[in-house]
Amino acid sequence: MKRSMYAGAVRSEHIGQELTLKGWVARRRDLGGLIFIDLRDREGIVQLVINPKTASNTVVKSAESLRSEYVIEVTGLIVERDQANDNLPTGQVEMQVTQLTILNASQTPPFEIKDKIEVNDDTRLRYRYLDLRRPEMLENFKLRAKVTHTIRNYLDDLDFIDVETPMLAKSTPEGARDYLVPSRMSQGHFYALPQSPQITKQLLMNAGFDRYYQIVKCFRDEDLRGDRQPEFTQVDLETSFLSEQEIQEITEGLIACVMKEVMGIELQLPLPQISYDTAMNNYGSDKPDTRFEMTLQDLTDLVKNTDFKVFSQAPAVKAIVAKNAADSYSRKAIDNLTDIVKPFGAKGLAWVKYNDGKIGGPIAKFLTTIEDELTERLQLEANDLVFFVADDLKIANSSLGALRNHLAKELNLIDHSKFNFLWVVDWPMFEWSEEENRYISAHHPFTLPQEDTVAELEGDLRKVRAVAYDIVLNGYELGGGSLRINQREIQERMFKALGFTKESARKQFGFLLEAMDYGFPPHGGLALGLDRFIMLLAGKENIREVIAFPKNNKASDPMTQAPSLVSDKQLDELYLQVNMNAVKNNEQE
Amino acid sequence: MKRSMYAGAVRSEHIGQELTLKGWVARRRDLGGLIFIDLRDREGIVQLVINPKTASNTVVKSAESLRSEYVIEVTGLIVERDQANDNLPTGQVEMQVTQLTILNASQTPPFEIKDKIEVNDDTRLRYRYLDLRRPEMLENFKLRAKVTHTIRNYLDDLDFIDVETPMLAKSTPEGARDYLVPSRMSQGHFYALPQSPQITKQLLMNAGFDRYYQIVKCFRDEDLRGDRQPEFTQVDLETSFLSEQEIQEITEGLIACVMKEVMGIELQLPLPQISYDTAMNNYGSDKPDTRFEMTLQDLTDLVKNTDFKVFSQAPAVKAIVAKNAADSYSRKAIDNLTDIVKPFGAKGLAWVKYNDGKIGGPIAKFLTTIEDELTERLQLEANDLVFFVADDLKIANSSLGALRNHLAKELNLIDHSKFNFLWVVDWPMFEWSEEENRYISAHHPFTLPQEDTVAELEGDLRKVRAVAYDIVLNGYELGGGSLRINQREIQERMFKALGFTKESARKQFGFLLEAMDYGFPPHGGLALGLDRFIMLLAGKENIREVIAFPKNNKASDPMTQAPSLVSDKQLDELYLQVNMNAVKNNEQE
The missing domain is CATH 3.30.1360.30 (GAD-like domain)
Incomplete structure (x- = not known):
């Protein structure tokens, strides 16, 4: 039979209708000679009643065999409930079941399907399909889909073109550690999964696309913590011919649109701006929590x-x-x-x-x-x-x-109903890296220096300021952007300041430098961390709560066991060997 | 100065207005004492005129230095053109330039920026940012963005939840060759880039998401040809509790919506259906071109x-x-x-x-x-x-x-204005693989067998039919789908029929089998090849024309030189060695 509607969507207006519903048995109770079943689907729970005196034998027998998480199909009359349950949106009604089919059975799940559970993270991830059945998890993903859809509509209305950029990209050692992908057709060579489509989107500006956006997976092979995953999602945009103020206005409009349409909150625009120096001096952070x-x-x-x-x-x-x-x-x-x-x-x-x-x-x-x-x-x-x-x-x-x-x-000083967005502007171009014993880019090497500080590229690097702007929400870096260099001469000086030789710059970024020879327009953009944004909107403290199938802290998936060993044939085709001694030594540590 | 509008969007209604435009010099001609410039941006071309008698010296000097692909900013009065050019949407007007700023210079590009060019593919890919400047290329990507936006709106209206699934997934040897990603934290172990999110989306059905969709990158390390790339994009959807007819209706609605809103073509629904056997007997193809x-x-x-x-x-x-x-x-x-x-x-x-x-x-x-x-x-x-x-x-x-x-x-029998969609249904479950000397899945091992043929899983595999449906457009397989197995017992028999031992099935797909113990609902779905769909809508013969930065036939990118050699440090961190002898032998071949 065709499902009439979602179980969780049945309301008083359906009283008197015969409906067919499908879903999971959340609970079965036998009370006063009747069988009560809470039927759950993605929209909620509705109560079913089977009266052994009036229902058919087959229905009663099926009903008596039901256990939690069985999948069933039921048909019956929607009636007013004797004792309404005001805690449930469906609490005014129940279904008097006349037909019942068991579509699939279930073993007892390793944890209960309810919002508050005390289960260790790896168990939740191993049975992620059960973890995601919990209503609060499902809500996170409805929220996420609503946010991305709102963002897409907003940018589409502003004539941004959604363009997909490659996942199999070039490895660039500048920045975080790349995930590598060995090539079979060019043995000994490797692609890298992109840490962001930064250069690619700049090239789209060079191609005259004018306004680009993408909601895109990015990858960093770094050690993990609450707001980091090996793969994460970025709302990535880039524009030509706009000032930093215009790009900030577009971003503010986007955020205000999400806050209004998804959260029902009217943001005050423009958002506050503070300089990097003020942020550090007043809050001791480049992402101050101003709540x-x-x-x-x-x-x-x-x-x-x-x-x-x-x-x-x-x-x-x-x-x-x-x-x-x-x-x-x-x-x-x-x-x-x-x-x-x-x-x-x-x-x-x-x-x-x-x-x-x-x-x-x-x-x-x-x-x-x-x-x-x-x-x-x-x-x-x-x-x-x-x-x-x-x-x-x-x-x-x-x-x-x-x-x-x-x-x-x-001290519980934080008002968790607040969403405090602000811009941090006027960034230093470089920061000193103790690890590498050199200056590295505070953002990335393609950031445009502020005009009156360009000369310091050959002087005091601490004085070079960037046309860069980060957007901060409640103490988290929500995103960041900048105007970019479009002149080959400045880009070459930037690489030099970062310690590149002419040869190493050419080898890594020669294609970008060459692209600057062919009418590269002024351009700039921004990227927002989508996982983090959703996490904050959902009031969670770990991005795993808003990623359907995340990795654990060891970057592995307890459900599928990825990453896993692969066959010798697969490695041979890639001309690769695993250094087994190293692996063994490492395991003994 | 702030840009007033796109150059290509100037029309008669703007006559008398002073506008600021920004874009590329498509052409400069000096004629009758005047300098004419075709200014190009993403919306088209407009004519600029500089009259040395009335313009300032600086403007004239700048104008005289302009060459093709210089990036400029101009301000001036829009006037009616003496001799209208009816081939151009802007052909009624021109701008009398009073201010001109050169924003960036350009060397002579390696090929002209125009629609018909005779340039080899690798040159186009090496200078992809110039290739994409050609108006017909840019149009392909506007079309693509419009199609994806239309699809998203359609599915969103039908309550499909857009969910992102992992790119770092588990390697499964069943199917095409995986791209592998070595893990640093679990040395000697590998992720695989997904060939499709097939199992993941099934698990989302098990999680009760009910309707899932995603426009998602998929990866296959196979030899390349015109309609194949290492990474490609799929419109991926999955639903619970629906019949194959209902899933086909949703798909037909989606395609009709795209055809109407993007192409202005009203499709006749329902689409024709023919059985696999009829397709083979009448057209000699499982993806017949019925034009x-x-x-x-x-x-x-x-x-x-x-x-x-x-x-x-x-x-x-x-x-x-x-x-x-x-x-x-x-x-x-x-x-x-x-x-x-x-x-x-x-x-x-x-x-x-x-x-x-x-x-x-x-x-x-x-x-x-x-x-x-x-x-x-x-x-x-x-x-x-x-x-x-x-x-x-x-x-x-x-x-x-x-x-x-x-x-x-x-014989030129094909009417290229036709878009002939049709369903091919009633598929065999298995096909004989000469290469592997065994039966393999015609679709994939999770496809539901037709009920009256299930018993043949232990009998004549040629007689097992699948509840599968492919959608075909103009002789191309546009997509395919099926109902899936949700009963562990059937899934185990399927693996056995495919030659898996209990142990090898458990090792590869144990998590799926286990998931079937916990109330896995009936479900099914479909995936459409987006690149191919856009290619056909754009009237092209190679999916590279609708992918911004594709790979060449050697799966490499002539622009960035990806894949490339990586540092020993990068390999050491992954406990990997490249088998250099093998590489050398291979290069000598």
Whole structure:
């Protein structure tokens, strides 16, 4: 029989109709001589009733054999329910079943199909098809599809052309680690899965496409954590002839459109903008969470007036005030907070508590000369707790920035109904990499330098600024973009500044440099991390919750067992050998 | 200055307005003391005029330096053109340029940016950004974006959920050759890029998603030809609880929607259906091109009445009639046609010409006893040319099917304005693979057998029929689908019929079999080859014309040089070695 509608969509208006529904047995109860079944499909749950006195023998026998997660087809009359269940959208009605067919049986599932479960992640991933049956998971994917559809409609209306770019691309060692794909037809050669279609979309601008977008998989072979997966999805766009303001306006329109159509929230536009320097100085982060205050205060000048050398001789002393939190933190609890700042290079975490009109704590005695001004500057009130870091400015900022985020969670300062978007602009072009002992691109080597700082490509690289803009949501980097270099001469100087030789630049990026010889237009764009965006909209803390079949922290899939061993024939065709000794040594470690 | 609009969109209604346009110099001509420039952007071309008598010196100097493919920004008054050019949508107007800025220069491109070019494929691919500037190429990608957007809207309206499935998947040797991706975190293990998300989408049905779709990249490491690329795009959908007719209706609706909204063509629904056997018998193909007749005629019974043993003793004798074509084919030309049928196993190609009321040619004398009946059955008319193949039925069908397609092209029988869609249904489940010396799946091992043939899984595999349906357009397989197996017991029998042991089935597909233990619903779906569909809509003969950055026939990209050599560090991290001897031997071949 043809299904009449989704089980979860039955309402009072269907009373009196005979319907056919199909779905899963969420629950069976035998009560007062009747059999009650909760029938579940993707739209929800509806109650079925089988009355052994009136139903046929076959129906009753089938009904009695039902267990959770059996797949069934039922036909019957929709009637008003005696006792309405106001917690269910279908709670006013039930079906009096007259026909029942079991379409498939089920063993007892390894965990219950309901929203709150306590199951370890690998079990959820191993039985992902059961995990996804849980209503809150299914909702995440409906949300995701609605967001992507809204984004596509918005960009389509603005004449963006959806273009697919290659997955089998060229390996470029600049940036994160590539996933490689061995070639069979060019033995010993490898494709790389794209970390982003950055250069490709620039070439589409060179081809005159003018406005490009794509919702596209990208790949990075890096160690994994909550908001990272080996493959992730990007809303990728690029335009020609537009200013950074115009690109930001398009992006803001896109985000406002999603927030309104999907979340029912009216965003105030334009979004706030702060410079990279201000973000670092005030929030200690290039992706500040502005849902709460607790900004960083600069006390460097003030503490010069003390004899406390730890402070007075430090390049920078900065502080944050945890309002009304002094009694929430014992000495031991405060000591534990040093674990938060240490990874950022801070050598220690000083603190004072403010009570009864004065500061207290181990270092209070060193600050008596500045106590009044400190109290006024920080506007201290009873029960405030002040944390100080005295160090290089960069370390002071970033360690207090991390502490700020940590305290906000612990002190429950975050209003989770807020969606605080903002732009971080005026980025440095380069950042120093301790690992590589050289300057690397803060964004990527194709970012346009701000015109008045171009000359520093051959001077002080710290002074080169980028025409780049990141968009931040609730402390997460939601996306980033920039204008790009379209002049070969500037691009060559950029590669040189990054330590490329003429030869190595040509070898890696010769095709891009050559493309710049043929009327490459001014262009720029942006990419948004879709998984992260959906995660934040869904109120989740791990992108795995919004990816249908994600990998675990070892980048493997407990369900299919991918990655797996492959046959010798497959390797031979690729002219590859696995270095088995290395594998064995590694396994013994 | 902000661009006012696209250059190619300027019309008479803009006369009298001062506009700013940006784009490429398509052509510069100096005529009668004036400088004329064709300015090109993605929407077309508009004429600019610079009058050295009235324009500023700077503008004139800039204009005189312009060469093809320079990128410029111009501002000026739109005026009516003295001599309108009716071939151009902008032909009524021109711009009197008052400001001109050169945004980027260009070297002379390696080929002209115009529609008809004679350039070898690798040059086009090496300078793909220039190739894509050619208006007909850009149109292909606008068409493609319009088609995908139309498909998405259609499926979204039908409550299909767009879900992304993994690119880093598990290698399954059943089917075509996988592209492998070595894992760094599980050394010696490999992911595979998906040949299609077949099992994944089935698991989404098991998860209760009910209606899934995705426009998704798929990968096959096979040798390449015109309608094959290493990566290709599929419109992939799957539904639960629907019959094959309902899935076909959804698909027909989708295709009709695209044809109407994108091509302005109203399709007659439902689409015709023919069985696999009829397709083979009448057209010699499982993807018949029905834009022309010339169907295969079965003469096996008739030729039994001759002494011509080549015919009378053959298992099957079939014929096609090339109407009014006898004088177009010399004996030599006919001899050459044997090259068309030989690859299909035909040992020869017999023929007669019909003229003056009788048949002629080398074998005519053997057919005198049946000449009248032959003439009547084939409804021969003057100047008809008849081809015969006498062989196994399969060989006779497929070789005449290929000849039929070949002759249609040579004789120009095809109406290229036609879009003939049809379903081929009632497929055999298995086909014999000479290469593997066993039965393999005609579609894939998850296809549901027709109920009354299931028992033959342990009997005559040739008798097992599939609940499968392919959709064909103009002789191309546009897509295919089926209902799938949802019962573990049937799936296990299917694997056994395909030669799997219990152990090898468990190792490869254990997770699917296990999933069938937990209430797997009845389900089915379909996948359409998007590249092929766009190619046919655009009237092209190679899918490269509708893929932005395709690979050449060696699966490499002449622009980026992908695939390329990678560093030892990259290989070491993957515990891989390239077998260099093998590479060298191979290069010497």
